[in-house]
Amino acid sequence: MRALWLFPLAVLLLTACEREKREFRPPQMSGETDEEITLSSISAGSSPPTQRTSGKGQEYEDNAYHISQGQKLYHWFNCNGCHANGGGDSGPALMDDRWIYGGSIENIVQTIREGRPNGMPSFRGKIPDDQIWEIAAYVRSMGRYTPKTASPGRRDAMSPGPAEQRRPPAEMHQGGMIPPSAQMPQ
Amino acid sequence: MSDLAAGKDELRDTDLSDAELSARLAKTWGTARGIIGALSTVDHKIIGRRYIFTAIFFLFLGGLAAIVMRLQLARPENQLIGPDLYNQIFTMHGTTMMFLFGVPIGEAFAVYLVPLMVGTRNIAFPRLNAYSYYVYLAGGLMVWFAFMLNTGPDAGWFSYVPLSGPENAPGKRVDFWAQMITFTEVSGLAVAVQVIVTVFKQRAPGMTLDRIPLFVWAELINAFIIVFSLPAVVTASAMLMMDRLVGTHFFNPAEGGDALLYQHLFWFFGHPEVYIIFIPATGWVSAIVVTFSRRQAFGYLPLVLSMISVGFLSFGLWVHHMFTTGLPQLGASFFTASSMLIAIPNGIQIFCWIATLWDGRPVFRTPLLFVIGFFFIFVLGGLSGIMLASVPLDTQVHDTYFVVAHFHYVLIGGNVFPLLGAVYYWFPKFTGRMMSERLGKWNFWLAFVGFNLAFFPMHITGLMGMPRRVYTYQPEMGWSTYNLLSTIGALVLFVSFVVFLYNMIASARRGPLAGDNPWDAGTLEWATASPPPPQNFNRIPFVINREPLWAEREKLPVATGLAVEKRELVVTTISEARADLRESSPEPSIWPLLAAIATTIAFVGSIFTPWAVVWGGLLVAFTLVGWFWPKNNKEDEA
Numbered sequence: 001m002r003a004l005w006l007f008p009l010a011v012l013l014l015t016a017c018e019r020e021k022r023e024f025r026p027p028q029m030s031g032e033t034d035e036e037i038t039l040s041s042i043s044a045g046s047s048p049p050t051q052r053t054s055g056k057g058q059e060y061e062d063n064a065y066h067i068s069q070g071q072k073l074y075h076w077f078n079c080n081g082c083h084a085n086g087g088g089d090s091g092p093a094l095m096d097d098r099w100i101y102g103g104s105i106e107n108i109v110q111t112i113r114e115g116r117p118n119g120m121p122s123f124r125g126k127i128p129d130d131q132i133w134e135i136a137a138y139v140r141s142m143g144r145y146t147p148k149t150a151s152p153g154r155r156d157a158m159s160p161g162p163a164e165q166r167r168p169p170a171e172m173h174q175g176g177m178i179p180p181s182a183q184m185p186q
Numbered sequence: 187m188s189d190l191a192a193g194k195d196e197l198r199d200t201d202l203s204d205a206e207l208s209a210r211l212a213k214t215w216g217t218a219r220g221i222i223g224a225l226s227t228v229d230h231k232i233i234g235r236r237y238i239f240t241a242i243f244f245l246f247l248g249g250l251a252a253i254v255m256r257l258q259l260a261r262p263e264n265q266l267i268g269p270d271l272y273n274q275i276f277t278m279h280g281t282t283m284m285f286l287f288g289v290p291i292g293e294a295f296a297v298y299l300v301p302l303m304v305g306t307r308n309i310a311f312p313r314l315n316a317y318s319y320y321v322y323l324a325g326g327l328m329v330w331f332a333f334m335l336n337t338g339p340d341a342g343w344f345s346y347v348p349l350s351g352p353e354n355a356p357g358k359r360v361d362f363w364a365q366m367i368t369f370t371e372v373s374g375l376a377v378a379v380q381v382i383v384t385v386f387k388q389r390a391p392g393m394t395l396d397r398i399p400l401f402v403w404a405e406l407i408n409a410f411i412i413v414f415s416l417p418a419v420v421t422a423s424a425m426l427m428m429d430r431l432v433g434t435h436f437f438n439p440a441e442g443g444d445a446l447l448y449q450h451l452f453w454f455f456g457h458p459e460v461y462i463i464f465i466p467a468t469g470w471v472s473a474i475v476v477t478f479s480r481r482q483a484f485g486y487l488p489l490v491l492s493m494i495s496v497g498f499l500s501f502g503l504w505v506h507h508m509f510t511t512g513l514p515q516l517g518a519s520f521f522t523a524s525s526m527l528i529a530i531p532n533g534i535q536i537f538c539w540i541a542t543l544w545d546g547r548p549v550f551r552t553p554l555l556f557v558i559g560f561f562f563i564f565v566l567g568g569l570s571g572i573m574l575a576s577v578p579l580d581t582q583v584h585d586t587y588f589v590v591a592h593f594h595y596v597l598i599g600g601n602v603f604p605l606l607g608a609v610y611y612w613f614p615k616f617t618g619r620m621m622s623e624r625l626g627k628w629n630f631w632l633a634f635v636g637f638n639l640a641f642f643p644m645h646i647t648g649l650m651g652m653p654r655r656v657y658t659y660q661p662e663m664g665w666s667t668y669n670l671l672s673t674i675g676a677l678v679l680f681v682s683f684v685v686f687l688y689n690m691i692a693s694a695r696r697g698p699l700a701g702d703n704p705w706d707a708g709t710l711e712w713a714t715a716s717p718p719p720p721q722n723f724n725r726i727p728f729v730i731n732r733e734p735l736w737a738e739r740e741k742l743p744v745a746t747g748l749a750v751e752k753r754e755l756v757v758t759t760i761s762e763a764r765a766d767l768r769e770s771s772p773e774p775s776i777w778p779l780l781a782a783i784a785t786t787i788a789f790v791g792s793i794f795t796p797w798a799v800v801w802g803g804l805l806v807a808f809t810l811v812g813w814f815w816p817k818n819n820k821e822d823e824a
Binding site: 022064065071152154 | 268269270335336337348351352353354356357358359429430431432433435437438439440441794
């Protein structure tokens with residue numbers, strides 16, 4: 001009988017829930033994370049490219065709260081102005097499986113922070129670092145690269161398609177296509 | 187039992203001596219030994235005891251959550267728990283108190299006491315009764331386990347959209363809340379149906395409508411309120427789940443949905459819910475007042491009619507929770523009027539009880555003390571209720587601590603104080619032992635002082651503008667002293683519950699033996715042993731008076747002729763309670779437990795995937811087939 005009490009305790013310890021963690025007051029002056037991330041999966045020599053990540057990516061991608069905050073920020077910072085609801089407009093689509101500059105969350109953070117050629121502006125100094133991570137986590141959820149249980153449900157707005165959590169999980173293709181903005185001769 | 191040859195004469199209770207009859211009936215109606223026996227029992231007393239125990243367990247959990255909140259609010263800018271945990275804790279407190287304690291506790295007492303008070307041997311649909319308990323337990327444990335895994339609901343006990351909608355409540359927290367509602371619904375509706383059928387069809391012969399004990403009337407009316415109100419919240423929570431999980435747009439204005447619809451559906455349940463919590467308490471109070479004032483209830487008819495009219499009116503004033511949502515003026519006026527109207531039947535009840543005490547020779551034991559405390563606190567809560575019913579005042583104090591003070595006065599005053607009285611009153615019947623009077627007095631005075639110290643200052647903080655559901659406040663607001671007083675009061679109230687818990691445990695072990703009727707009460711549950719034997723009564727009593735034990739002090743008249751070797755009870759007509767049929771009552775079965783497990787799997791699964799409704803439904807259907815599989819025994823032929 002006594003072992004029965006241990007059971008819920010064991011469950012608690014094993015599944016301390018990362019998905020639901022909420023940080024309402026992130027450190028106000030958090031510095032930028034210093035990711036060393038490549039755009040290519042190939043490297044000179046036999047070893048794969050040298051990369052160093054802070055591990056913050058996993059934390060943000062698996063967390064329902066961060067992704068949901070990213071969903072709000074995505075609209076508040078007018079990401080939808082170019083990328084629409086992820087389907088792409090003047091900017092490339094975010095919900096498909098093609099990633100021009102790499103599809104890992106660290107790549108996306110770099111893309112938002114540094115900007116990319118052909119139209120993607122740099123947001124360094126404009127968006128706090130942890131919010132960049134949140135937006136990147138949301139972008140990842142658009143193609144359902146995030147866990148189903150952490151991905152957002154529908155927004156309280158007109159719905160262009162099924163919510164992120166209703167989409168099938170995607171496979172990733174690195175560097176697949178030329179962005180629409182680069183296709184047209186300037 | 188099934189091997190009784192059809193032609194052979196059955197053994198009837200007229201053929202046996204008292205002692206042998208009692209032994210044989212106890213065997214027929216008893217619960218098998220062992221874990222399987224305990225899990226398949228259909229004895230309403232065993233299940234009722236579990237129900238009461240579980241509901242009081244959740245009362246303590248909810249109370250602990252409240253203490254944590256009060257400690258956090260004890261001083262301004264406190265860092266004890268952060269905003270996230272605070273949100274979860276106040277939601278768990280409200281949810282637990284309303285759904286896992288408030289609704290079930292009234293039903294729990296009904297499950298135990300109604301069959302005894304109407305003089306029958308088991309509740310109607312006893313297997314459903316077992317099922318409903320397991321479902322209730324599973325729902326409560328589910329939401330508390332979710333809370334311990336940092337997935338506790340955090341959008342308030344009412345979970346308004348859009349705050350609880352898919353956009354603003356990410357993760358699975360609110361889904362656990364919504365599914366907990368479904369669990370409570372299923373179990374609550376099941377018990378309500380059982381109580382209605384038991385009261386209508388299983389009353390002892392001669393217990394006409396005007397001889398039904400007031401407690402049973404209260405539980406009957408309560409059951410009807412449950413049947414009519416709970417479907418509204420099932421609808422609301424199911425729509426919320428679908429919005430969150432499947433992406434429907436019930437509450438999404440951008441796609442033609444309506445966020446206010448949720449509030450209407452919720453409060454169409456939520457206001458009757460307040461009376462679901464209060465009406466059983468009027469039953470407890472009536473029973474205690476009558477017993478301890480040593481006379482029949484003054485104004486039995488007005489009491490019953492006022493309970494019924496409270497039941498009706500409770501469905502007509504839900505909108506007073508929504509005065510600040512921008513109602514048409516006519517609507518606001520109508521619901522102001524109806525909200526004030528309900529004070530009339532409640533006033534009639536209070537005056538009837540006071541008149542009963544006035545005219546009787548009251549004996550001030552602990553149960554009656556709690557009833558006196560109830561008068562004081564509940565009337566005060568009713569007065570602030572009248573204030574809140576008027577739109578201009580409500581608009582000012584909406585979502586402030588004034589409202590918190592008001593509803594704790596009516597809910598704790600209207601339910602918890604009578605409950606404590608009821609536990610002291612019926613504890614001898616449940617366990618066969620008396621609770622300590624000395625500790626009972628301590629319990630009462632600590633609870634009374636602690637309660638008023640905790641909640642009276644909240645009127646003032648509310649009028650000073652302190653909003654509800656904030657996890658902290660600034661020292662400049664000037665709310666610090668009152669909050670500190672509230673915290674101290676809450677701690678005193680908590681100590682009173684520790685005394686209560688200790689009194690229960692100690693008395694159950696070493697309390698003086700009670701005997702059948704320690705309070706010299708008049709209703710039928712005191713006509714049998716304490717605790718009652720499995721069959722409740724050896725011979726079904728025949729009722730000729732509203733207080734049968736006072737009318738027939740020597741020996742109750744009985745109705746005879748029931749079979750002894752199988753579970754048989756008397757079915758009577760609805761109004762006159764003339765003996766109508768002999769009807770068999772179901773045997774114990776493990777299937778209700780299995781069905782409850784299947785239901786739990788289906789419900790918890792549907793938090794994560796809508797397909798759980800399909801395969802979970804099949805699972806439940808399978809267990810129901812097992813449950814209702816014909817076994818060719820007497821029971822099925824009847």
